[in-house]
Amino acid sequence: MLNIVLFGPPGAGKGTQSERLIDEFGLVHLSTGDIFRSNIKGQTELGKLAKSYMDQGKLVPDSVTIDLLRAEVLKHNKPKGFIFDGFPRTNAQAEALDVFLDSIDTSITLMLSLDVEEEELKKRLIKRAEVSGRADDADPKIIDNRIAVYHKETSPVKSFYEQQRKLVSIEGMGSVDEITARLFTSIKSI
Numbered sequence: 001m002l003n004i005v006l007f008g009p010p011g012a013g014k015g016t017q018s019e020r021l022i023d024e025f026g027l028v029h030l031s032t033g034d035i036f037r038s039n040i041k042g043q044t045e046l047g048k049l050a051k052s053y054m055d056q057g058k059l060v061p062d063s064v065t066i067d068l069l070r071a072e073v074l075k076h077n078k079p080k081g082f083i084f085d086g087f088p089r090t091n092a093q094a095e096a097l098d099v100f101l102d103s104i105d106t107s108i109t110l111m112l113s114l115d116v117e118e119e120e121l122k123k124r125l126i127k128r129a130e131v132s133g134r135a136d137d138a139d140p141k142i143i144d145n146r147i148a149v150y151h152k153e154t155s156p157v158k159s160f161y162e163q164q165r166k167l168v169s170i171e172g173m174g175s176v177d178e179i180t181a182r183l184f185t186s187i188k189s190i
């Protein structure tokens with residue numbers, strides 16, 4: 001299997017690039033943010049819980065997120081592989097993912113980490129708010145909180161994969177097509 005962690009701060013372009021990667025490599029896209037948002041729309045208990053954290057720019061608790069991710073992976077029968085988008089976001093999630101993938105005889109192949117300057121991230125999120133209707137994109141204070149949470153809790157996950165020699169940093173500035181081309185090159189050179 002080809003299992004990719006697509007990593008980067010909020011607004012780095014993970015969702016956009018994931019769409020391109022699933023088309024090219026026939027992978028299943030698993031975005032924890034998308035799954036939470038569809039639960040919010042469907043007014044499920046999980047949605048209500050997730051919303052209370054997301055609206056503040058905080059992370060949904062690890063136990064909830066890890067259980068959800070495992071269940072989503074198991075829904076797919078003999079997939080070619082997965083793109084994990086927005087997961088793992090903490091070291092605890094990364095460790096749990098390794099243990100879980102090992103239990104189903106697979107592992108993470110590569111972490112592709114998109115590097116984008118902070119000013120550019122904020123611009124992209126404010127622009128996305130105009131079309132996404134996402135409450136967490138519309139408020140500069142919530143955006144700042146998401147970026148702070150990223151630096152404190154999420155960016156250490158890079159070292160986790162670096163220690164396993166699976167980290168590849170990708171320049172995330174430039175056009176969508178340019179960034180896609182860089183990602184394709186990295187995956188094809190495995």
Ligand code: ADP
Pocket residue numbers: 009010011014032033034036053054055057058059060061065085086087088089093136146
């Ligand atoms: P972005 O990458 O633009 O911040 P996402 O759609 O990935 O957007 O995530 C939106 C929100 O959903 C996060 O700010 C967080 O509250 C919640 N979330 C998504 N994935 C996770 C995760 N793996 N662990 C905890 N919370 C998560």
